[in-house]
Amino acid sequence: MLQVSVLRENKEKVIQGLKKRNFSDQDLVIIDTIIVLDDERKLxxxxxxxxxxxxxxxxxxxxQLIKNGEKGAAEAAKSEVASLKKDIQQEEEKMRTVSTQLETHLLNLPNVPHDSVPPGKSADDNFVFQDWPQALPELPDTALPHWDLAKKYDIFDLELGTKITGAGFPVYRKKGARLQRALINFFLDQATNEGFEEIIPPLMVNEASARGTGQIPDKEAQMYYIERDDLYMIPTAEVPVTNIYRDVILNEDQFPVKMTGYTPCFRREAGSYGAHVRGLNRVHQFDKVEIVVLEHPDRSYQMLQQMIAHVSGLMEKLELPYRILHLCGGDMGFASASTYDFEVYSAAQKRWLEVSSVSNFESFQANRLKLRFRDGSKKTQLAHTLNGSALALARIVAALLENNQTPEGIRIPDILVPYTGFKILN
RNA sequence: GGUGAGAUGGGUGAGUGGCUGAAACCAACAGUUUGCUAAACUGUCGUACGGGUAACUGUACCGCGGGUUCGAAUCCCGCUCUCACCGCCA
Known part of the structure; x- marks a missing residue:
């Protein structure tokens, strides 16, 4: 959620930014509406x-009058307040109306893209920030997509998941299960080596937490909801981990707060069907190691680059061909000010698959979270929040299986061997 | 699931209707003293939203939401959470 003060003081910048998100002139009227409502609220x-x-x-x-025994005067004063109280009630009613309107408008306004964000309407307009410098791997015609490899080596089973739960809930088995565990441990080790504190958070969150990171109201339909207990299954560790710092005022010297957490992620993902969502390309439950950072506003973009470097390092250690996209205004998430997506090349499907999304939310989430810090002059200020996948497993597994297939089996990257305990998956 | 106790500022903890945005102590911060450290002393020490160039000032908040009252941290109702015991249980 943006602050009204930002709309007032940097109105031109906000307008330019929202235009990048393809706001029409008519859409932009909302800014003035908000400012007018806020003026009204102040009055x-x-x-x-x-x-x-x-x-x-x-x-x-x-x-005082009662204490002094002046009963008559006291009664007179009481009747004087009666009409005043009516006025107050009316004003309170007006206040409620204006505040909720204001709140609604603000909640539905997306974050302002950073200056560096390229313009564009859709995913086709994303800027290739870093391309794969070599030729893309080519596999022989006999190469199999990962869902066929899964059958061949009995490493995961989607039909079985359908029997137990429903479509989109894979069951990993044998060396497939071991590979999952190996990747999780590898990613966590890499993050903790970089100074990220390891967190094991709850897998369900309450409404306040879902609201804090912006899943509600924007992406409510994407979450599984347990009505009986009024809880949401987490779509990413970002939600519980970032909410650790909801309603917290940090000291400046605590920055940066770096956290990492492995969790399964649950997504309803209603929509698309067909070849693009086959196998592990899109599932309702997948594993992910997330990194979350709270940083001083002056340094958050440096931190974003560090996080990108961290994720790049993971891809390189796994020896997977990848590229980095800087998302254009039209393709960015609601809460983000700047997002870089990592895509892995899946050689058998001959497509790029998104495996990580690293974003700076600036103070957008912090505003909802009431996550602040005390600056040098002891004033409170909103912190910046950032997060990224480091990494999401399902599609990494898909690419790894496809790209590394050989007649003898699937070659495990050297760095993972200590974690898997085998060099060839067969 | 049942019963009982509780929820006050960074912490401990007073406070049963007006003098309490909140005592006292601890912690923290600034200063004085000191050869240094410690101790002692003095001062500062919640958040949010307003008004004002500023000094300053208004309002709200004592788990959350309602109610009673001219007036609520304090009384009433509902909820949530915490703790203890019982039951169930990985």
Missing amino acids: IQKSLDDKLNISNQVAAKIG
């Missing part, structure tokens, strides 16, 4: 506060 508050002030004074006076 009402002033008048309400003044009336409350009088009411407080009269109440104190009545107390």
